[in-house]
Amino acid sequence: MTGYIEQRxxxxxxxxxxxxxxxxxxxxPPSAVASTLTFATRALLRIKHVPEQMFDVTVFPVxxxxxxxxLFGGAIAGSTEEYLQFLLPGILVMTVAQITMYTGIDLNNxxxxxxxxxxxxxxxxxxxxxxxxxxxxxxxxxxxxVIMITLGFALGFRPAGGLMGVLGAIxxxxxxxxxxxxxxxxxxxxxxxxxxxxxISFMVLFPLTFVSNVFVDPRTLPxxxxxxxxxxxxxxxxxxxxxxxxxxxxxxxxxxxxxxxVIMTAIFAPITVYLYRNKK
Amino acid sequence: MVNASxxxxxxxxxxxxxxxxxxxxxxxxxxxxxxTVRKGTVYGFLGPNGAGKTTTxxxxxxxxxxxxxxxxxxxxxxxxxxxxxxxxxxxxxxYASIDEDLTGMENLVMMGRLMGxxxxxxxxxxxxxxxxxxxxxxxxxQVKNYSGGMRRRIDIAASxxxxxxxxxxxxxxxxxDPRSRNQVWDIIRALVGSGTTVxxxxxxxxxxxxxxxRIAVINQGKIIAEGTSSELKASVGTGTLSLQLAKAxxxxxxxxxxxxxxxxxxxxxxxxxxxTAQINDSFLVxxxxxxxxxxxxxxxxxxxxxxxxxxxxxxxxxxxxxxxPQPEEGGS
Numbered sequence: 001m002t003g004y005i006e007q008r009x010x011x012x013x014x015x016x017x018x019x020x021x022x023x024x025x026x027x028x029p030p031s032a033v034a035s036t037l038t039f040a041t042r043a044l045l046r047i048k049h050v051p052e053q054m055f056d057v058t059v060f061p062v063x064x065x066x067x068x069x070x071l072f073g074g075a076i077a078g079s080t081e082e083y084l085q086f087l088l089p090g091i092l093v094m095t096v097a098q099i100t101m102y103t104g105i106d107l108n109n110x111x112x113x114x115x116x117x118x119x120x121x122x123x124x125x126x127x128x129x130x131x132x133x134x135x136x137x138x139x140x141x142x143x144x145x146v147i148m149i150t151l152g153f154a155l156g157f158r159p160a161g162g163l164m165g166v167l168g169a170i171x172x173x174x175x176x177x178x179x180x181x182x183x184x185x186x187x188x189x190x191x192x193x194x195x196x197x198x199x200i201s202f203m204v205l206f207p208l209t210f211v212s213n214v215f216v217d218p219r220t221l222p223x224x225x226x227x228x229x230x231x232x233x234x235x236x237x238x239x240x241x242x243x244x245x246x247x248x249x250x251x252x253x254x255x256x257x258x259x260x261x262v263i264m265t266a267i268f269a270p271i272t273v274y275l276y277r278n279k280k
Numbered sequence: 281m282v283n284a285s286x287x288x289x290x291x292x293x294x295x296x297x298x299x300x301x302x303x304x305x306x307x308x309x310x311x312x313x314x315x316t317v318r319k320g321t322v323y324g325f326l327g328p329n330g331a332g333k334t335t336t337x338x339x340x341x342x343x344x345x346x347x348x349x350x351x352x353x354x355x356x357x358x359x360x361x362x363x364x365x366x367x368x369x370x371x372x373x374x375y376a377s378i379d380e381d382l383t384g385m386e387n388l389v390m391m392g393r394l395m396g397x398x399x400x401x402x403x404x405x406x407x408x409x410x411x412x413x414x415x416x417x418x419x420x421x422q423v424k425n426y427s428g429g430m431r432r433r434i435d436i437a438a439s440x441x442x443x444x445x446x447x448x449x450x451x452x453x454x455x456x457d458p459r460s461r462n463q464v465w466d467i468i469r470a471l472v473g474s475g476t477t478v479x480x481x482x483x484x485x486x487x488x489x490x491x492x493x494r495i496a497v498i499n500q501g502k503i504i505a506e507g508t509s510s511e512l513k514a515s516v517g518t519g520t521l522s523l524q525l526a527k528a529x530x531x532x533x534x535x536x537x538x539x540x541x542x543x544x545x546x547x548x549x550x551x552x553x554x555x556t557a558q559i560n561d562s563f564l565v566x567x568x569x570x571x572x573x574x575x576x577x578x579x580x581x582x583x584x585x586x587x588x589x590x591x592x593x594x595x596x597x598x599x600x601x602x603x604x605p606q607p608e609e610g611g612s
Contacts, residue, residue, distance in 0.1 A: 013414065018470050020408050020413075025442075026367075027396035038394055046379070049422060113380070117371060117377055121366055122394050123367035
């Protein structure tokens, strides 16, 4: 009797299998917007299932802000509260710039796991795979910004630019970070291992964020270093963000941030897409 | 009309490749592969690790640009009509090509959306596939918690959210237990039944024998033999004598005796006690066996008949398909 039942079960499974295979019609390939949103949904679902990955946008900002405010505050500006007014915009820039590197690491993981190959054999507008996850990264950066500014406010940060100034500053950071992320997607596509990728990212980000005007006024630096700090994209962004938050921003400062962002995107986004399509 | 099956016109081919070459540095991973695969059939790539099977598939699936040669997939040029080809094919790679952090359901809905389904249609399709693949109970579990067999099934399900015209399967049953392997085979047969062309790679000779209409034996980037499983076996010889000895240390002496009696080459199999020889004359076989008995060499198992694909591979390449010893089935 068991043989009979097993046979019937097997037949039922086969029937379902055949139906599910036969019933599929071929829909039109998705629009660029639809596929981008699908990849964004994937990134959101990943956050839901692996909430640990939010560590970098929640705990990092808190640690960084507390650490640098109380470490340097007394020495550099005489009081922590006074230093906070100078430091917070800069440290926000630095934190968000540093967490952009996880974009490259996520992409690198996809490549090593094989899902990358599946995406590349789909009839989709390929950049949507990257833009979708970058859009969710922008949400992550906003979260880091809100957390840091809220904590700063509790510690005595009082932006003279008001709410509009703060929102404008965050907008500048998001535009800049989105553009900066393309550098990491290029690295993520070239570098073989996650470890090597981390090392490269740190080697670029550490000097870039520290040798800037985030912590100190560049006028206190030797002139050769000052000239580097002045052209450092992180300084350019920090200056504009500081200005926006304290209500002293100039159009020129904002335009410089936008120019730097456009240049980074124009160079690294096409390289990313080319590498994504032609990856060995 | 006699030979109609061999005089198919161009529209009958799913894949037509000529002289495909792919070079990595100095290593010619694919070295002049010619290939024609008829629509609606299963084509098997058989070969050991590193033979160039995966690279060939990746070239045909538009993932790698060939360094030489040309190919058409359903009449579309591989180098020029990538989008056209991508809308007809699907690839299930060697490693799970799905997001392991997402649930089975979420993965299939995502694939449905990326194939162009609306939100609701994608959900219905995902549920239907999960049920057909016996995964409805695991729908809400993250794929990283799936067993090997379930992972393979969800992987294949993701490849057929929209039933592709051509499906590439890279070692679909590697590392699966026999039950899961049979399930995957059933799925492949059902797909072919609905008209999908399947190109699969395998190192398992039995798998190629079971599923593939035609088989290409690949070694060092080259196709060294091609045909149906019976043709391949026939090309090696119509009869094969397989012997397993009770004692490994007697094998070289047994080989000498057999070569002397049968006057054909005797191959030593990867395990230490088996040997095979291509021979057609059953009387000679009987004589050879009694000669072994006279010399006090005990035979624990023997068979005489058409060669297995293992033996085909051994004869064609001079080395075995797999490194591990293949336990022989008794008296087959």
